[in-house]
Amino acid sequence: MSQLRARRAGLLVGTVICIFIFLYLRNPTPEEPEEAPTYPVVVECGFYPDELCSALFEGKGAASQIAKFCKNPYGSQILAHLHTPGNCSRISQGLHFITRPLSAEEGNFSLAYIITIHKELAMFVQLLRAIYVPQNVYCIHVDEKAPKKYKSAVQTLVNCFENIFISSKREKVVYTGFTRLQADINCMKDLVYSKYRWNYVINLCGQDFPIKTNKEIINYIKSKWSGKNITPGVIQSPNSKSKTSPSDSEFTLKGNIYASPNKGFKGEPPHNLTIYSGSAYFVLTRKFVDFVLTDIRAKDLLRWSKDIHSPEQHYWVTLNRLKDAPGATPNAGWEGNVRAIKWKKEEGTGHDGCKGHYAQEACVYGPGDLPWLIQSPSLFANKFEPSTDPLVVTCLERRHRLQVLRQAEVPAEPHWHFQQQGHFNMKLNR
Template sequence: MKCHILSTLRTRTVLLCAGTGSLMALFSMYLITPSNEWSKYMLIFNMNIESSVTATHSLSSCSELFNELSFSANSTNSYINCCNDTELRSNNTGYVCNLTMQHRLMEILNIVKMPGINCNALFNGTPLAAAKMNTTGRQDDIPIKDIDYLNLTQDCENFQTTRGYIMSSLTQEEEDFPLAFSMVVYKDAEMVERLLRAIYRPQNYYCIHVDLKASDNFINATSAIADCFPNVFIASRRIIVKWSWYSVLEAEIVCMNELWKYSKWKYFINLTGQELPLKTNYELVKILTAYRGASDVMTNYKCIGRHNWRWRGYPVPFGLVKSVGSVHITANRDFVDYIVNNETGAAILNWTKLLAIPDEIFFTLLNANPKLGIKGTYTGHQDSCDKRLFMTRYKMWYNAPCAGKKVRGICILSTGDLPRLFAAKQ
């Protein structure tokens, strides 16, 4: 099958966000943000622009073409003459790739266009370009209040269309590699919906834990959004989440238990309500496939003397090696199975209730001790002071370069960080 691409803009999409959570380094595909919704939370840009190019590609399906294009936000004038209805319906990819979806993706693409922005200048670090981006974005910023979502979701099909959700797996590879996400949230339904829209695919599963102390308007908004999708749900049990308390970990466990009943997903990824993706869903699937079943959990073994106070004098059970890390993980099903269904896992979880900041101990403790027999956990040397950092999130802490601002020690990225991100291929 031959697909002809005219006036192609070949790009990648970068998403930056301001918020108290971390910035994820792996995630979803082609973020869709209506032009009147640019806000302080994020910016969308395109990389590697090659305009006015004519090329011929041999592709097995239109989905490969879409993944290759990465849907430039400036490709309004691009025209894809890819196959015909018969070819599309008869391709052997095992899923529907038709002109309707092709046109829909192009419609979504046009929604995010922001005219007058010189992306090359932004990535080159030109101050005037950054200033113009910030000014233009703020002029078009019309925040959506939590209560507004009750009206927006009255017609779910219209909500999905106007908000720009991608209601297709797009590729057979993504269809065959579903993911499970938890989202622990407490405020700003627009930001939460923005994140959901960025990572949403119909083959994935999404558990949203809404803090019990959240406002009524917020819980009503998130519930209304979730009700518009068969694979998105609000956690049936809600916790009052307090930093450094067991409740931070408990909210994650609640979603793990509820996601476990969906048997198809391959990896579990936990999110906060204040972060956004830097990678596409397609790229994420490619990366996780390359993991070959390994879990991605931050692990710090020996040099944890300054963290000893967290144990409060309680011995580590089952002769396990001490480790500290992060609550945010990318874990395979076996890892989650051990937490949800294993008696030893339950005993370790119960023990963490005695500790300070248990959410930064439990997951890493499971990952750091191969004697537990959890598939995909770390099996390397335990005598090093090096952190086993994780790839799933991009966080710039404390003294790291930051063109934006620091909130609780984490860099909130801005347009000034684009040159560094681009150079590092983030």
Template sequence: MKRRGLVKQLLLFCLVGFVVTSVYNSIVSQVNELNVEEVTAKSTTKRILNFIPSTRTSPKNKFKINCRKIIEKDKDEIDRATALMRVSPPSRLQNGDYINATQDCVHFRKSFRYDNYPVTNEEREFPIAYSIITYQDVDQTERLLRAIYRPQNLYCIHADASSPDSLHRALAGIADCFGNVFIVSKKEDIIYNHMSRLKADLNCMSDILSMPQKWKYFINLPHQQFPLKTNLELVKILKTYNGANDIEGIITHGRMMPSRFEFSHKYVNGSWKRIGKRTSKLPLNATIVKGSAYGVFSREFVQYTITDKRAKDVLKFMEDVKSPDEYYWATLNHNEVLKAPGRYSGNPEKKPWLAVYASWGGRDRCHGKYVRGVCIFGVGDLNELVSKKELFANKFYPDFQYLALDCLEEYIYNKTFSHLPFETFYYKQLPFIRKQ
């Protein structure tokens, strides 16, 4: 009887092994054979969710909303979540709560689950550096930090110099609980469209370069973004990048908002003044390129940005450009004459930009709402978001459709514990990848 039971167990074990192997091979072969645009968001999402354990929920999911059903676009669950959000305010911690909670760092890290992530050797050997720019809402800033936190990474937090003292104290308390999280050494009083926004990232870059850790890539984030990939997936993607930068580039004249750089601008008494036609030129006859304030930058590119004379000369040119953060990175990355490490020499508009996904009015669908032309994501957007190839999503509001962020947080957290294979075939075909 014992031998017969043992045989049954062995047969069951072999059967399970065969099924798991078959499913794994099926997923890998599908990714290799299909162009990513041909795979629908719905089918991709369902395939992924089948491999993710659903036993862990967001600590903020007090209504026990079924996030899996929402991500699968279950109309009944989306309607239930929407109805609940209309009558129940979001559960949020205030600045004072964080000031008090971080008095006991051991308890803070444990209760907020900072040390509850598996970390592979591959991740340990590929640290990532981040800047997080914020001016309000410690609660959302901390959630972003927690989602991307790993002990081998580095995190520079820049809070607006004019933000309330309680915000600075709360963020300082959080940073003090970690050896790899710190407050930027020089804070800027950030003004919208102003050089101060660009300097905030440059200040973090300078600080991070002075650290002994040998991080590989730098990613700059505002506090309203959230990751679409786990840390391990980010590592695999960035290793595929092989030193190339992921920076947006726009050269079509009408899309570049030319008045911002063809004229000199000055911020006077709370408003922008156009003070005349620009006469100065970029160094080495470089051409200005528009892009995003956010990107994925190789360590060598960051070093170049902070120390190289060519980069400093371009920065000088940007001083009276309106929204210089949307031109500086793009100009450095897409001008061969500037010799920036990890640059792209082709037509920048013919390569995808994957650092951040944002849904712009008139171009993409939005199930949330538009603010200044950008979608604030809602629960109805999650099905498409989780199947995107981009690394981060922008943006989320903590007081609007807040269960969208709760469910995305739960999804990324649970996915970290899954053993779902991650295929980098798509990323290896990107035109900006430096071939080995």
């Protein structure tokens, strides 16, 4: 009886808190100055707090305050599926993976993904199921330094899908080091030799999340970059201080400023190449990937890159500026809405400030950043830390799935829907 009473007491407390949240968000009093309310150390917001997410997307300050005290709503559920013995059908359905192409257009245009991960297992699953469709192919690079339990859980998930695999060669990835670039190259080799035919490859890390659907990503590529690679970057002015010298190993990346062209390197670049600087993240054509893996200039540049700082910020953009490279964009600059990032140095000009906190000069998003994120034209956003602000990814994921199902041209399977709980469905900005 004592256990039963304890359960009833817990349910009663949870119900009271949920009612409080609902009434607080639905009945704001803007005419009076808001005082900082007192909250419990942790609030159980319910597994699927759609009303709270909706308020966050609308930019309501009270919602952001409440969200700070919410537990991770589904991290434990995701991990339970990966650590509990069961068949693959139970895993794919329990984790709400899309299991059929959602339109003819999408079925005829396959994307390849490279995802490098080392932590935040639940976040990885949320990212993967957001971008997953059966006609795409996914290479997962798990950092060789990751714990055995982490690797085992990823392997359990990967084993349930023919079009997802772990990179055959894994690196001990070091931030700003050559191994970060090599990890992408390793996956590219696996993707080229896989049985899957794909049109473009996109690389991501475990702190990324899509803010566009698979259909929207394809439409963006076709309409803006048909047959072209997207590698945002430029030649830096000659008077910029070099940040790529091997002796500058303690340099912390700041914004989009990386290096001046061919200044401060250990040696001259091979083939008299002009070194460009830009994003480590890309959208590349299949033909360009073949070029990267076979062209003598690309091979020599890769060897030369072992001696420079953050080579991934130079390698892709430099090769894509070669006029004879497949899908090259020799005259491109920072064009290409691949990734939304709030850089600290751009606060007040490029964005309205970070509502979470900065790490390596980039914003780790908080709930208050959600209105900015959903208005961004970019395909993906970075950075997210569910362990710090779990509702940010949760809300984005639920909004993303509703958009996916709304755009689908086939009947939705029951398990494609996330469980609904609450008084209202989450509102979307159309």
